[in-house]
Amino acid sequence: MPASGALSQTTTTTELLVVGASVRAWAGSAHRAGLNVHAVDLFADRDLSAVAQAIPVDGADYPAGLVAAAARLPAAPWCYTGALENHPDLLAVMASQRRLAGNPAAAVRRVRDPHLLAGALADAGISFPETHTTPQGVLTDGSHLHKPLASAAGRAIVIWTAARARRWQTRQDNRRSVWQRRVAGRAVSAAFVIGADGAGLVGTSKQLIGRRRWHARPYAYCGSIDVPLKSLPEGIHRQWMQIGRVLAADFALCGAVGVDAIATADGRLVVVEVNPRPTASMELFERSTGRLLAAEHLAACGIACGRPPATGSHSGDLWVKGVLRVGPALQITAEITERLDELVARWSSGSWPGLADLPRTGSTVPAGGALLTVFATAGSPAAALKLLGERIGGVEHLLRRGSAER
Numbered sequence: 001m002p003a004s005g006a007l008s009q010t011t012t013t014t015e016l017l018v019v020g021a022s023v024r025a026w027a028g029s030a031h032r033a034g035l036n037v038h039a040v041d042l043f044a045d046r047d048l049s050a051v052a053q054a055i056p057v058d059g060a061d062y063p064a065g066l067v068a069a070a071a072r073l074p075a076a077p078w079c080y081t082g083a084l085e086n087h088p089d090l091l092a093v094m095a096s097q098r099r100l101a102g103n104p105a106a107a108v109r110r111v112r113d114p115h116l117l118a119g120a121l122a123d124a125g126i127s128f129p130e131t132h133t134t135p136q137g138v139l140t141d142g143s144h145l146h147k148p149l150a151s152a153a154g155r156a157i158v159i160w161t162a163a164r165a166r167r168w169q170t171r172q173d174n175r176r177s178v179w180q181r182r183v184a185g186r187a188v189s190a191a192f193v194i195g196a197d198g199a200g201l202v203g204t205s206k207q208l209i210g211r212r213r214w215h216a217r218p219y220a221y222c223g224s225i226d227v228p229l230k231s232l233p234e235g236i237h238r239q240w241m242q243i244g245r246v247l248a249a250d251f252a253l254c255g256a257v258g259v260d261a262i263a264t265a266d267g268r269l270v271v272v273e274v275n276p277r278p279t280a281s282m283e284l285f286e287r288s289t290g291r292l293l294a295a296e297h298l299a300a301c302g303i304a305c306g307r308p309p310a311t312g313s314h315s316g317d318l319w320v321k322g323v324l325r326v327g328p329a330l331q332i333t334a335e336i337t338e339r340l341d342e343l344v345a346r347w348s349s350g351s352w353p354g355l356a357d358l359p360r361t362g363s364t365v366p367a368g369g370a371l372l373t374v375f376a377t378a379g380s381p382a383a384a385l386k387l388l389g390e391r392i393g394g395v396e397h398l399l400r401r402g403s404a405e406r
Contacts (some may be wrong), residue, residue, distance in 0.1 A: 016101070016298070019066050019094070020081030022370075024048040024357050025283040029294035032286075033118050034307035040066050046337075046358040047380040063087050067094060077303055079255070081278050085112060086149070101301040102255050111251045111274045112149070114178055114234050120250040127270040130181040138179040142327065145219075149176040157219035171333050180272075185264040189224065191282050191342045192244045192257045193293065195300035199244030199257075203285035204232060206381075207260070208322060212391060213343040215368060217327035223322035223373075223388075224281040225381055226288050239269040247274065256282060256297040279380040284319045287352050287377070317377045320384040323370050324392050330365045330399070337361045339398045340372070348376055349389060354391065371395075 015036045018027045023041045028051050030037045037052035044056035055072065057065040063084065070078065077099040084091060090103035099282075105110075118128035132138050135146075140162040147157050158164060160320055162177055187207040192199045203230055205224040216222045227235070243261075247253045252276075258279030262270045282293050295305050341357055347354025356373040365371050374391050378384035 010299075010302050010304050011099075012304045012306040013298070015074055015076035016294075017070060017073055017076050017098070018052070018081065019070055019078060019084065020277075021062070021083050022357065023081050025280065026079070026081050026278045026294060027052045027054075028048035029278075029283070029286060029292060033292045033295035033298075033305050035294070036076075037307055038076060040073070043357070043363075044360065045355070046360055047356055053295055057305075063090050064244040066090065070094065071097070078296075079278070079297065079301075082275065082280070085276055099303075101298050101303050103253050103257075107251060107253055110277050111247070111253060111276050114180075117271070117274060120246050121243070121271055124246050126239060126243055127268055128247070129183050129270060129272065132179040133177075135160070135165060135168060135179055142180050142182075143226045144179050147178050147180055149178060165253060183260040183262040183264065183270045183272075186269070188227075188261050188263045188269075189279065189281050190240050190243070190259045190261070191279060191285060191293075192247065192259070193300050194244070194248045194253050194255060194257055196206070199241075199248045201229065201237075201240055201254040202256075202282070202291070202296075202304060203227075203229060203289075204240065205281040208320075211322075214322060215327050216323075217368070220325075221280065221323065223320065224284055225320045225385065226281075226284040228288070228318060233267070235267050236263065236269065243269070243271060255300045256293055258282070268340075280321075284321060287319045288317070317379050318381065319375060319377045320381070320385055320388045321376075322374045322388050322392055324372055324374055324395055325368055326365050326371050326399075327367065329367045330371065331368075332359045332363050332365065334361050336399070340395075343394065344390075347375075349375075352377075355395075 004216055016030045017038045019040045021042050023039050024045055024047060027037045027039045027048055031051035039048055039052040042057055042059055042062060044054040048054045055069045057069050075098055079101040085108050088108045092105040114131045121128050138144050142159050142161060145157055146160045182339040187209050190204045191202040193202055204227045206227055208223040210218040210220055211222040214222055243259055247257060253276050256278040258275040260272045286293055332364055343399040344353050344355045354375050358372060359365060376384050376387040376391055378387055
C-alpha cells in the first residue's frame with residue numbers, strides 16, 4: 001500500500017512552509033536542505049527568524065490563527081510539527097489550500113485512535129497499554145494515568161486517583177481523554193521516515209521526563225538522549241522495525257514519524273502513542289549523523305528539494321538535549337539576550353549551536369513555560385548528561401544573576 005502523503009510522480013520545490021506550535025528545529029533542517037523556509041508558530045524565536053520568514057501567532061488564537069497567518073505566506077508546499085496532530089480538521093482545511101507534505105487528516109485520525117492502534121500492534125505481536133475511553137470501572141489506586149487525547153509533550157497527564165475521579169465527576173470536563181494503565185520501564189522513542197519502500201528507522205532515544213529541577217511537571221517532556229542504532233539490543237531493534245512496518249502497512253503513514261514507548265525490564269517495547277509528524281528528538285539524529293531529515297521527509301512525500309543542500313556536519317559523538325522551563329514568568333531583557341548569545345558562542349560545537357529556541361528581546365515567558373533548549377555532546381551518555389546538567393545550571397545562574405542586579 002503506498003504511503004498516504006506520497007504521490008506517484010515527484011514534484012520539486014525550492015520553498016517550504018512549516019506550521020506548528022514550535023517549528024524551529026524542523027525549519028532549520030529544511031533550511032540546511034537548501035530551501036527557502038516560511039514558518040508560523042507561537043514564538044518566532046530569534047534562531048527561527050534567522051533561517052525562515054517567521055510569523056508568530058498569539059496563544060489565544062492557536063491553533064485557528066495558524067491558517068490566517070499561513071495565508072499571508074507564499075503558496076509553497078507545507079508540513080506540520082507538534083502538536084497539530086491534535087487538530088485534524090485544521091489539517092484538512094490547510095491541505096485544501098496548498099500541497100501537504102505529510103500525513104493527511106484521515107491518516108492522523110486513524111493512527112491516533114488508541115483502539116485501532118492497539119489492535120494493529122497486537123496483530124504484529126507488539127504491546128499497547130490497557131486503555132479506556134471512559135473512567136467507568138478504571139481503578140483509582142494509582143495504577144492508571146489520565147491523558148487528554150489532544151495533548152503533547154506530556155502536558156496534563158496525571159495519575160488517576162480517587163480524588164481526581166471525584167473532581168472529574170463534579171467539573172463535567174468535556175475534553176476527550178483516555179485512561180491508560182501505567183507501565184513500568186524507561187520512556188523511549190524512535191524516529192522513522194516512511195516512504196513507498198517502507199519504514200526506515202532513523203534513530204532512537206531515551207526521553208527525559210518530568211525533571212523538577214528544570215521546572216517541569218511530572219510527565220512533561222524535558223529532552224532526549226540519543227541512543228545510536230548500533231547499540232540497540234537485537235530484540236529491541238526487531239520490535240522497532242516491526243512497529244515501523246505496522247505504521248507503513250496498516251496506517252499508510254508517510255514521511256517523518258515518531259513513536260513513544262516504554263522499554264520494560266523484560267525487553268519488551270510497549271507503544272504509548274504515535275506522532276505522525278516530525279518530533280523533538282529528530283534534531284539529535286541530524287547532529288549525530290549529518291542527515292538532512294527534512295529533505296528525506298519531503299522525498300518520502302513525493303517532493304524533491306530544488307536546490308543543493310548545505311553540507312551536513314557530525315562528530316560521531318552522541319547528543320543530548322534538555323528543555324529548560326522557567327518558574328515564575330520571565331521577561332526577556334536586552335541583558336538576558338546578550339548573555340544567552342555569549343553562551344551560544346561558548347557552547348557551539350562546529351556548526352551546531354549549544355542553545356536553541358532563543359526568545360526574542362521584550363517577550364515574556366509565562367510561568368512554567370519553556371525558556372530554551374540546551375544541547376551537549378560527549379562520547380558517552382553519562383558524560384553528555386553531566387555536561388547538559390552543568391550547562392542548564394549555567395543558564396539558571398545567568399538568570400539569577402540578572403534578577404539580582406535588577
